[in-house]
Amino acid sequence: xxxxxxDLDVYYGAIHALQGISxxxxxxxxxxxxxxxxxxxxxxxxxxxxxxxxxxxxxKFRDQEITVIPAxxxxxxxxxxxxxxxxxxxxxxxxxxxxMGAYTRxxxxxxxxSMERVFTSFxxxxxxxxxxxxxxxxxxxxxxxxxxxxxxHPSLLLLDEPSMGLSPILVExxxxxIQEINAQGTSILLVEQNALMALSIAHRAYVLxxxxxxxxxxxxxxxxxxxxKSAYLGI
Amino acid sequence: xxxxxxxxxxxxxxxxxxxxxxxxGQGFLLILAVLALYIVVRNLIQDPVQFGQIxxxxxxxxFVYALIALGYTMVYGIVKLINFAxxxxxxxxxxxxxxxxTKFNLESWPAVVFPGLPAxxxxxxxxxxxxxxxxxxxxxxxxxxxxxxxxxLRDAPRIAALITAIGVSFFLEYFGAxxxxxxxxxxxxxxxxxxxxxxxxxxxxxxxxxxxxxxxVVTFTSIFVIFIVATLLVQFLLQYLVHRTKIGIAMRATSxxxxxxxxxxxxxxxxxxxxxxxxxxxxxxxxxxYAIAYSSIWTQLGILPGLKAFVAAVVGGxxxxxxxxxxxxxxxxxxxxxMGYISTPMRDAVAFxxxxxxxLIRPTGLFGEPEKEKA
Ligand SMILES: Nc1ncnc2c1ncn2[C@@H]1O[C@H](COP(=O)(O)OP(=O)(O)OP(=O)(O)O)[C@@H](O)[C@H]1O
Ligand SMILES: [Mg+2]
Numbered sequence: 001x002x003x004x005x006x007d008l009d010v011y012y013g014a015i016h017a018l019q020g021i022s023x024x025x026x027x028x029x030x031x032x033x034x035x036x037x038x039x040x041x042x043x044x045x046x047x048x049x050x051x052x053x054x055x056x057x058x059x060k061f062r063d064q065e066i067t068v069i070p071a072x073x074x075x076x077x078x079x080x081x082x083x084x085x086x087x088x089x090x091x092x093x094x095x096x097x098x099x100m101g102a103y104t105r106x107x108x109x110x111x112x113x114s115m116e117r118v119f120t121s122f123x124x125x126x127x128x129x130x131x132x133x134x135x136x137x138x139x140x141x142x143x144x145x146x147x148x149x150x151x152x153h154p155s156l157l158l159l160d161e162p163s164m165g166l167s168p169i170l171v172e173x174x175x176x177x178i179q180e181i182n183a184q185g186t187s188i189l190l191v192e193q194n195a196l197m198a199l200s201i202a203h204r205a206y207v208l209x210x211x212x213x214x215x216x217x218x219x220x221x222x223x224x225x226x227x228x229k230s231a232y233l234g235i
Numbered sequence: 236x237x238x239x240x241x242x243x244x245x246x247x248x249x250x251x252x253x254x255x256x257x258x259x260g261q262g263f264l265l266i267l268a269v270l271a272l273y274i275v276v277r278n279l280i281q282d283p284v285q286f287g288q289i290x291x292x293x294x295x296x297x298f299v300y301a302l303i304a305l306g307y308t309m310v311y312g313i314v315k316l317i318n319f320a321x322x323x324x325x326x327x328x329x330x331x332x333x334x335x336x337t338k339f340n341l342e343s344w345p346a347v348v349f350p351g352l353p354a355x356x357x358x359x360x361x362x363x364x365x366x367x368x369x370x371x372x373x374x375x376x377x378x379x380x381x382x383x384x385x386x387x388l389r390d391a392p393r394i395a396a397l398i399t400a401i402g403v404s405f406f407l408e409y410f411g412a413x414x415x416x417x418x419x420x421x422x423x424x425x426x427x428x429x430x431x432x433x434x435x436x437x438x439x440x441x442x443x444x445x446x447x448x449x450x451x452v453v454t455f456t457s458i459f460v461i462f463i464v465a466t467l468l469v470q471f472l473l474q475y476l477v478h479r480t481k482i483g484i485a486m487r488a489t490s491x492x493x494x495x496x497x498x499x500x501x502x503x504x505x506x507x508x509x510x511x512x513x514x515x516x517x518x519x520x521x522x523x524x525y526a527i528a529y530s531s532i533w534t535q536l537g538i539l540p541g542l543k544a545f546v547a548a549v550v551g552g553x554x555x556x557x558x559x560x561x562x563x564x565x566x567x568x569x570x571x572x573x574m575g576y577i578s579t580p581m582r583d584a585v586a587f588x589x590x591x592x593x594x595l596i597r598p599t600g601l602f603g604e605p606e607k608e609k610a
Contacts, residue, residue, distance in 0.1 A: 051494055075500035087495040089488045099481070100488050104500035152500065 001060070002027045002187050003048070003079075003156055008057035010040075010047050017043045019211040020057070025156065030178070030188045032198040032219060034232055035208035041191040042084050044208070045158045048189075049081040050074040061156070076104040080154035084161050084191075086145040090134025094125055097133050097144055101151030111151070118147040121177050139170045146177070156187045163194045175201050195232035199223040207232070264592070274576050287435075287453040289575040290568065295528065297567025298462040302521030303544035304551070304559035305473065306377075306514025312554035313490040313510045315393060316385060319400040322541015323407035324377050324515050328369040328522025329532045330417050333424055335365050342427035358428045365427050366523045373519030377511040386504070404541075411534035421533045424526045431457045458528040465524060466560070469517055473556050476513070486510055490554070539583065543570070546590040552603025561601060565589070 003025040010018040018040045025031045033041050046052045048059055050071030059067050066074055080101075089097050098118070102111045119126040122143040128136065136144060142162060149157055159178065163171040171194065179201050182188050192198035199205055199219045207215035207228060215222065222228050279286045303325050310318045335341035342361035345352050384403050388396045412419040432442040434452040442448065477483040489496040489506045497503055525540070526532050547566040551558025566586060573585040593600060 049498060051497060070502075071494075071497040072500050072502045075498065081498050083495060083498060087492055087498075089491050089495065091491055092484065092487060096484050096487075099484060100496070100499045100501070103481070103485060148499075 001025075002029075002062060003189070004058075004060040005044075005048070006058045006060075008044070008047060008059065009055045010043055010052055011055055012043075017211055018047070018054070021208070021211070021213050022057075023206050023213060023216065025187055025189050027155075028182075028185070028187055029204065030182050030190060030202045032190045032192060032195075032202035032205040033208055034192055034195040034198055034205060034228075036231075037193070038210070039208040040211045041208055042160055045081055045083075045160050045189070045191055048074075048158060049079060072104075075152050075154075078153075078155040079158065080149045080152045080156070081158040082145045082149035082160060082162065084164070086141045088133040088136070088141045088144055088148075090132065092133050093130050094133060094136070094144055095129045097148050098125075098151050101148035104152055110153075114151050114153055118150050121150075121180060122147050138165050139167070142166060142170075142174060146174070150181065150186070154186060156189065157181065158189045158191075160191045161193060162190070163192065163197060171197060195228070196223075199228075199233075260595075264596075275572060278576050284451050284453055285575065289571050291453065291455045291459060292575075293568035293571030294564065295459050295462055295567070296571055297547075297564035298466040299521055299525050299528075299540055299563075300544040300547045300566050301466050301560050301563035302469065302517045302524070303540055304547040304563045305469065305556060306511075306518050307545050308548040308551070308553055308556060308559040309486075309510050309514045311548070313486060313507055314385070314389070314396075316396050316400060317545065318385075318511075318514075319397075319541070319545075320380055320403040320407060321377075321514065321518060322537035322539075322544065323404050323411075324373050324380075324537070325518040325522040325525070325541060326411065326532075326534060326537030327376055327407065328373045328519030329424070329526035329536065330411070330522075330534075331369040331372045331519070332365050332427070332523040332526060333422065333532060335368050336425055336427050341365050341368065362427045366520055369523045370516040370519040373515040373522070374512045377515030377518075378508050381508060381511045386507075404538075408534050408538070417534050419534060421531050424530050424532050426527045426530065430527065433457070456528070458524065462524055462528070465520060469520070470556075470560055473513075477556060482506070482509060543586050546586055548600075549590060550593050550600055552600030555600070555602035558600055558602030 001024055005024065006022045007020045008018050008022070009016070009020055021040075021044065023031070023033075033044060035041050043052065047054055048066075050066065050069060050073075054067055057067070058065055061074075061077055061079060064077070066077065066079075069077070089100060092100065098115060099111075102114060105111055105114075124140060125143060125147055128140070133141065133144060142165075146159070146162060149159075162174050162178065166174060175197050178188060178190065190198055190202060199222055202219040204217065205219045205222050206213050207222070215225065215228065217225075223233065275286075303322060306321050306324075307318065310316060310321070342365050343357065344364060345360045346354075346357045380403055384399050385396055388399060411417040432454050433439050433456070434442055434448055434454045436449055436452045442454070448454065475483075477487060485496065485499075485501045485506050486509070488499065489501060489503050493503050496506070522537075525536070543566055544563060547562035548559045549562070550565055551560065551562025566589065569585055569589060570582045573582045577585075
C-alpha cells in the first residue's frame with residue numbers, strides 16, 4: 001500500500017472538518033476524491049502533506065507514519081502537493097518556480113532531467129522560462145503548478161482541483177497530462193469538483209460529504225451510481 | 236501595514252473636497268521642493284567645496300543607513316515584522332569590536348602569530364578579523380532574538396511581534412547600559428587602524444599629519460573609501476544571494492507564500508533564521524565601521540541610525556533590497572544637507588518629514604510594489 005489513511009479527524013478550532021475518514025491509494029493508481037464545496041477535500045490533502053495536523057488517526061506512506069513529520073520533510077519522502085488555487089510564486093520566474101519544486105533534490109543532472117521531462121508535457125513553460133510566474137495566464141499557471149509539483153519526482157502526486165478556472169479544452173489537456181504522468185509511474189490522488197472528468201480518468205474514487213466518506217468504489221461503478229449521478233454529475 | 240491602508244483608503248475618499256485638498260497639498264510640496272532646491276543650488280554656487288564636503292558626509296551617513304536598512308527590509312520582506320531591535324544589534328556590533336580591540340588586541344593577532352608579516356597585511360587581516368567577529372556575534376544574537384522572542388509569535392497578530400520587537404530593543408539598550416556591561420557612558424573608540432585623511436587638490440592627495448591643508452579643499456577619510464567598498468560589495472553579494480542561489484530564491488518564495496514554500500520542502504524556520512542572520516551580519520559590519528568613523532560609542536547609538544535606516548527602507552520600498560540602498564543614500568544626503576545649510580537639530584525633523592511625505596505620496600516607496608491581496 002502506497003498511502004493508507006485511517007480514521008482521520010481534523011479540526012479547525014471548533015470546526016470538525018474531517019470526521020474519521022479512511023481511504024487508501026495503491027501504487028500506480030489514480031484515486032479521486034470528489035465532493036461538494038466544503039466537504040473537506042482540500043483539508044484531506046493538506047493533512048497528508050503535513051500542513052495540518054490531525055487530532056486523531058494515522059496516515060501511513062509506504063508503512064511509515066507521516067502525521068508526525070513536518071511538511072517540508074514529507075516532500076522528500078515522495079509526496080508532492082499541487083495546492084488549490086495553484087499558489088505559484090508570483091515574483092519568481094517560471095524557472096525559479098520549477099527550481100523551488102526541486103528544492104529537496106541535490107543532483108543537478110537529475111533535476112535537469114526532471115525539467116526536460118516536464119517540458120515534454122508542458123512545452124509552453126519552456127518558452128516562458130524567464131517570465132514571472134504571476135504574469136502567466138490561469139491555464140499556464142496551472143501547468144506551472146503541476147510541473148512544479150513534479151519537479152520533486154514524487155511517487156504520489158496530490159492534485160487539488162487542477163481543472164479549476166480552465167476552459168474546457170484546457171481541462172481536457174490537463175487531464176490527458178495527468179493520465180500521462182500516471183502512466184509514467186506516478187500515483188495520483190486527485191481532488192475534483194468536476195466529478196465527471198475525475199471519474200473518467202480515475203481507477204477508484206471516494207465521495208466525501210461534510211467530512212465523511214459516504215461512498216467509494218471503482219470509478220466506473222461510481223459514475224453509474226444513481227446517487228452520484230444526481231448529486232455530482234448533474235445527470 | 237498602515238501604509239497599505241493609506242493607499243487603499245485614499246482612492247475611495249477621492250471625491251469632491253479631496254481634490255481641493257490634494258491641490259493645496261501638492262502646492263505645498265512644490266513650494267517645499269523649490270525651496271530645498273534653491274537652498275542647495277545657491278550654496279553649491281557660493282561654495283562648491285563646502286557642498287562637496289557635505290555630499291561626502293551625506294554619502295557616508297547614507298552607507299551606514301544602507302547597511303542597517305538591508306536587515307530591516309529583508310526581515311520585513313519575509314516575516315512582515317519591523318524589527319526594531321535591529322538598530323541595537325548594530326550597536327552591539329560596535330561594542331563587540333570595541334572589546335575585541337581594547338581587551339584582546341584582536342586587530343594585531345596576525346603580528347603575534349606570524350611575526351615579520353608586513354605591517355599593512357597585519358592591519359588588513361587584523362581589521363577584517365575584528366569586523367568578522369562582530370558580524371558573527373551579531374548573527375548569533377539576531378538568531379537568538381528571533382528564536383526566543385519572535386518565533387513563538389509568528390501566528391499571533393502582527394502588532395504583538397511589533398511590540399515585542401520594541402521590548403527587545405529596550406532590553407538591549409538598557410541591559411547594555413548596566414555598569415558591568417557597556418555602561419551608560421559615551422566611550423571613546425580606538426580604531427583598529429589609523430584612519431588617513433585625503434584631500435582633493437589637483438587629484439587625490441594624502442594628508443600628512445601635522446601639515447596643514449592647502450587651503451579650502453574637500454577632504455575624505457579612508458573610512459569613507461571602506462564604506463563605499465563595503466556597501467557596494469554587500470549590495471552585489473545580496474543581489475547574487477537573492478537571485479542566483481537556492482537559499483536566496485527560497486527566501487523570496489518564503490516571503491511570498493509560506494505554506495506553498497513548505498510544500499516545496501523549504502524549511503521556513505531555517506530560511507527565516509537565515510534572513511535574520513544575513514541582516515544582522517551587515518548591521519554588525521555597519522556597527523564597526525560606524526564606530527571607527529565617528530570614534531565614540533554608547534549603548535543608545537543604534538536608536539537614531541536604526542530609525543533612520545528604517546525610514547530609508549520605507550522610502551526605498553520596504554522589502555526591496557535596491558530600494559533600501561537608494562533610500563539610505565537619500566536619507567543620508569538629505570540629513571547632511573540639512574545640517575550643513577539649515578541647522579543640526581533639524582536633521583532628525585527632516586528625516587521623519589521625508590517618512591511622512593513618502594507615506595502620503597507613495598506609500599509603497601520608490602521601488603516597492605503595491606501590496607497585493609493574497610487569495
Ligand atoms: N483555515 C480554516 N479555518 C476554519 N475553517 C476552515 C479552514 N479551512 C477550511 N475550513 C472549513 O473546513 C471545511 C472543509 O474545507 P475544505 O477547504 O477542505 O473543503 P473542500 O472540500 O476543499 O471545498 P472546495 O471544493 O470548496 O475547495 C469547510 O467547512 C471549511 O469552511
Ligand atoms: Mg478545496
